[in-house]
Amino acid sequence: LPEYAFIGRSNVGKSSLINALTNRKGLAKTSQKPGKTQLINHFVINNEWYLVDLPGYGFAQTSKKNKAEWQKFIRAYLTRRENLQCIFVLIDSRHEPQKIDVDFCYWLGEQGLPFQLVFTKADKQSAVKTDQNVAKFRKTLTKWFEEVPAHFITSAEMKSGTEAILQMIHEVNTNFEAPTT
Ligand code: GDP
Incomplete structure (x- = not known):
């Protein structure tokens, strides 16, 4: 089955988004504590695709060593997923571009991994403010990417x-052919 991974900074709203996407409360647990999702979880959705829940990055106290280990772990995982169609990088829409998110996008670009952006918690501020932050983030990426990937703006609170996102996944699934080995 085709796979779609979700990743982002701890507390970005990943669990909430996954719950909203799957409509199954309790499928992914939400937490107030940063960094609770430490393991890679797979969920089969409608017998059609795998939702891959990747551990968050950017704990406040992250040391260089931890960061290197996390990268090794994620890299090892991501680079051998033949069916991986897209990595959704979650970004908190309340903030101006954060280095950790930008760096992660660059890293994905370097690895040649396909990704799209998801700006979360849009209900927390005005639509104008959200759009400004989205535009700033996209502009930051244009320094390195010829073509900045598509983005989505979500609110788990408003279910918007x-x-x-589901539509995009469905479209890609329709054209998916499992790699032959
Ligand atoms: P995770 O650590 O990335 O999995 O983040 P969670 O999904 O656990 O969310 C972290 C906190 O942000 C929780 O208190 C959520 O209730 C809150 N949160 C997540 N998404 C939204 C959203 O779209 N709107 C609002 N207002 N709060 C959100």
Whole structure:
């Protein structure tokens, strides 16, 4: 089955988004504590695709060594997923571009991994403010990417933006052919 991974800074709203996408409360646990999702979880959705829940990056106290280990772990995972169609990088829409998110996008670009951006918690501020932050983030990426990937704006609270993501996944799935080995 085709796979779609979700990743982002701890507390970005990943669990909440996954719950909103899958409509199954309790499938992914939400937490107030940063860094609770430490393991890679797979969920089969509608017998059609795998949702891959990757551990968050950017704990406040992350040391260089931890960061290197995390990268090794994620890299080892991501680079051998033949069916991986897209990595959704979650970004908190309340903030101006954060170095850790930008660096992670560059890293994905270096690895040649396909990704799209998801700006979360849009209900927390005005749409104008959200759009400004989205535009700033996209502009930051243009320094390195010729073509900045598509983005989605979501709110788990309002359940908005999730349909667009599911639609995109469904479209990609329709054209998916498992790699032959
Ligand atoms: P994770 O650590 O990335 O999995 O983040 P969680 O999904 O556990 O969310 C972290 C905190 O942000 C929780 O208190 C959530 O209730 C809150 N949160 C997540 N998504 C939204 C959203 O779309 N809107 C609002 N207002 N709060 C959110």
